Amino acid sequence: MDFAEAQKEALACAKCGLCHSRTRVVFGDGPLNAELFIVGEAPGFNEDRDGKPFGGASGMLLDRLLSSANLGRDAVYLTTLVKCRPPESPPRSPKPSEVSACRPYLLAQLAAVDPKVVVAMGDMASRVLTGRKEAVSRIRGRAVPLDGRYVLPTLDFSRALYTPADRAFLISDFSRLPELMETDRPSTYETMNVPRAPGRAGAEREPLQPGLW
Template sequence: MDTLEQINCEVVACKNCILSDTRTNTVPGEGPENADIMIIGEAPGFNEDKEGKPFIGAAGRLLSRLLTNAGLTRDDVYITNTVKCRPPDNRNPLPFEMDQCKKYLERQIELIDPEIIITLGRFSFNRFFPDETIGAARGKLRKQGDQKFYPMYHPAAALRQDRFKKLLEEDMMNLRSLLKDIYISTASTSSKEESMNSGEQLSMF
C-alpha cells in the first residue's frame, strides 16, 4: 500500500522529463493523508520551486484567503499540481510533462480518497474532462465515476484580472454549501450502513 511519503520520495527522484533538468526542488504536494478535500493546481511557480511547497506565492496567499472564506484552512486540504516541477519561465505544462506526472497524481488521489477534488485552472480541469472548457464548467459539481469534482479558475488568473477574483469568491462560497450537503449525505449513508449492519447482527440471535 502506498504512503504519501513513498510517493513524495519517488517524485523527488524523478527524472522522467526535462523539467528535472531545470527545477530547484520538486513539489509533490502537502496536506493530511485523510483530507476530505483535495486541490489540484497546474504547476509550481518560482516560490514553490524555491521552497518545495505548493501554492506559497501570491496565488497561494489568495487561495488561503478563499479557503478561510469557505470556513476552511490549508490544514483541512491536500494540495498538489498536475506537474510536480516548475516549467521554465512559468510556461504552461506540456502534455508529455503532465503524462509523466499522471501516475503520481493518480496514486495520490487513490490514497487520499477525497470526498471532493477542486481543480484550479484549465490544465487541471482538462486532465479529467478533456473535452470541456473551464469557463462553462466552473462552479458546478461534476462526477466521474464515484469521484466528485469542483472546477474553479486558478487564483493566478484573479491576480491578472479582477473579474476572475469575484468569480473565485462566488465559487468558493458555493463550495461551502456543497460541502455541507456532501457531509450530510455521507453521514446519512454511514448511519444507514450502521443500521443495516446492526440489523444483520441482531438477526443472528
C-alpha cells in the same frame, strides 16, 4: 504505487524534461485524510524555492478563499498536475507529455487521500480531472461527479490575481465548497449538473487523457 512509494520516487524523479528546470520537487502538502483536494497546474517560483504548493500571492488568495468557506489550509491536501516547475519566466504551461509522465504520482495521491471534493484550478487541471474538453471558463463552478467524488473546476490564481472579474468568479466557485463538503458522495459516474449540448453528449464526455480515472 502507493503514496509513500510515489513520494519517494517523485523526489528523485527524472521522467520528464521538467527535472532540468526545477530547484525542488513540489510533491504536495496536507493531511492524507483531507476531504478537500486542490490541484493546480504546476509549481511556480515561490513553490520551487520553498518546496510547497500554493505559495506567494496565490497562497495568500487561497488562504482567504478557504477562510471564507470556513476551511483552513491544514485541512486540505494541495498539489499540482506536475511536481516540477516548468522553465521560462513566467513559467510555460506543462506539456501533455509532462502531465502524463507525472500522472502516476497524482493518482497515488488521490488514491491515498480519497477526497470527497477535488478543486481543479485552470484549464489544464480542469480537462485532466474532469475528462471534459471545454475551457474551464465554460464549466467552472459546476460540480462534476466522478469516481465517487465531486470535481469542481475553477479558474487559476494567475487569472484571478490580476483580473477582478475572474477573482469574483473564483470567490463564487469557492463559496460552493461548504455545500459540497456536506453533501453525500455521488454514487454514479454520471454528470448530474453539467448541461450537455444537444446531440453532442458523447463527444463532450470523451476524455482528454483516457485512463486517468
